[in-house]
Amino acid sequence: MATKYFKKKATNLHTVAFYNLENLFDTIDDTKTLDDDFLPDAEKRWSIKRYEKKITKLGTAISNIGFACSGKAPVIVGVAEIENRKVLEDLVASKHLMNKHYGIVHYNSPDERGIDVGLLYQKEHFELLHSESITVLVYNDNGERDYTRDILWVTGRLHGEEIHILVNHWPSRRDGAASTADKRIVAAEKNREVIDRIREGDPEAKIIIMGDFNDDPSCESVKEHLVQEDLFNPMEQLLTKYSGSLNYRNQWNLFDQIIFTHNFHRYEKGKHSFSKAAIFDDDFLKIYKGRHKGRPFRTYSGKRYKGGYSDHFPVYLQLKLN
Template identity: 65%
Template sequence: MEKKDTIHKYHTIAFYNLENLFDTEDDKYVLDNDFLPESDRNWTPKRYDKKIYKLGSAISSLGPEDTKNAPVLVGVAEVENKTVMQDLVDSKQLQEYNYDFVHYNSPDERGIDVGLLYQKEHFEVVHSESIPILIYNEEGNRDFTRDTLYVKGLLNNEPIHVFVNHWSSRRDGAAETAYKRIEAAKTVREKINYIQTEENDPHIIIMGDFNDDPTSESIQNYLMDTDLYNPMEKLLTIYKGSLNYRGEWNLFDQIIFTTNFFDYKKGTHSFASAAIFDEHFLTQWKGKYKGNPFRTYAGRRYLGGYSDHFPVYIRLKFNR
């Protein structure tokens, strides 16, 4: 196989909620019983292998054709452990891109975490850590949720900071759970502010499944400021989003970045475009839910699809 060009003109940065990427082994420390061969969902090695294959195919084709490469960075959510991350980067569809990954186990009760895939040819990890989101209910008991992953690295030798998020769900109601996502937003914003006191004009990317739309209070009032830009604000319409709930589109999956990605300087990256990756092969092709993400499960019914979310991405231009 021919070796790719060292640095392409364009690079894709992506985020993808993988919808319950569990292995088939029982982990006694987390609530993974729904995803075992003997469970009601009948989560067998064959089904697991099929999902790894499909996700590898999706990631390898993610982004516009002019990048001539798979994404150099892919933030992921709903991964159980390092095993599933390793199986994903080792999959037939991703092997040629020489991915590695960053992952930490978080205290989420279901055992689902976030992670970052990166092409070693283009990205070097300098530092990484897991940032806990400290949420407490009215009784003062902690609500254990996913940590936020923070990675500092060199993208084609340019220093950048990456946050990968999966904020608390709306399962108990959007308004009732809003305080949890606000607390997550405050935590990330605090870390961003700290980085900005330590470095002059740092380049920062915040990605994730925020379980809130770009116009939601958590993002607008507690994360965003004049130093950040959210290209996803313009992408959500009544006809388009990254997930569909009861016939309505949401864009919980977003990539936000500092405004210095609009600057031009040799050896840096500039923002070029943003999109929802809702290619036909990732959708349900017919029926009531035609056009929605082709998911792995609908409740306990196995469909054999990719995920209940579409990936999102931004495209960066490398300034030579």
């Protein structure tokens, strides 16, 4: 009886995830992007063997996100830090994902490092209706444009229910959190513009905003400029002194977040409702010993090859199909 109950429960829960893949570059030189660190003859020695190992590891990680509760791989996965569509094609063709029949949504971003965002979706569960790339215009102190990642807007039907998804990777903190905060506020406000556009067509639209925001849930960009009365951020409760999605200088952060409209709290037959949110930080994704024990098992630490998955843990929601 217990087994039958689990199977029935598993069919009703569906995972929506986001994962920063930590510089998923191929080994081919692209003269239009700054990919020189990730070539076989570069100091990092980014070889085909290392690339294929990372692809396999990421496929293993993705296939397990939310599996313990849902009994299946995620139906939707937003991703960041990918070089191009080809790396996503290799990822969905890897041995742990190849039988999941993931579709891909990807556009080239103007980011100076050549990294983009993308979306994977299981075709069995999600029907793609529309996608477009939304430019985020930010500028440096001298008035020059700082080329950052576009927002990916995807609309589709999840088990027949129309859902809008915005995938983000906001401007980084590399020049300091305070000095770059305004750029992330601009990115938050651009999301609000897209949300308004969606609402003009459908005031009751179900919307999911996900990404690496390079800010925590409590930061101004997220808490004041993105999450207003119409949105709910379940990630706000997940960041603690002892856990997050990334660790920098012995401090946990939760830059990776998934936020959604309040109508996911509503129970309607044949529609999806929010069940839970979590950080996927199973032990196999962690450094298992030493002073960094428990942190994400990353591919590189500086120029030192570690052979891990990513410097971020994935985050996810589980939606119940009522």
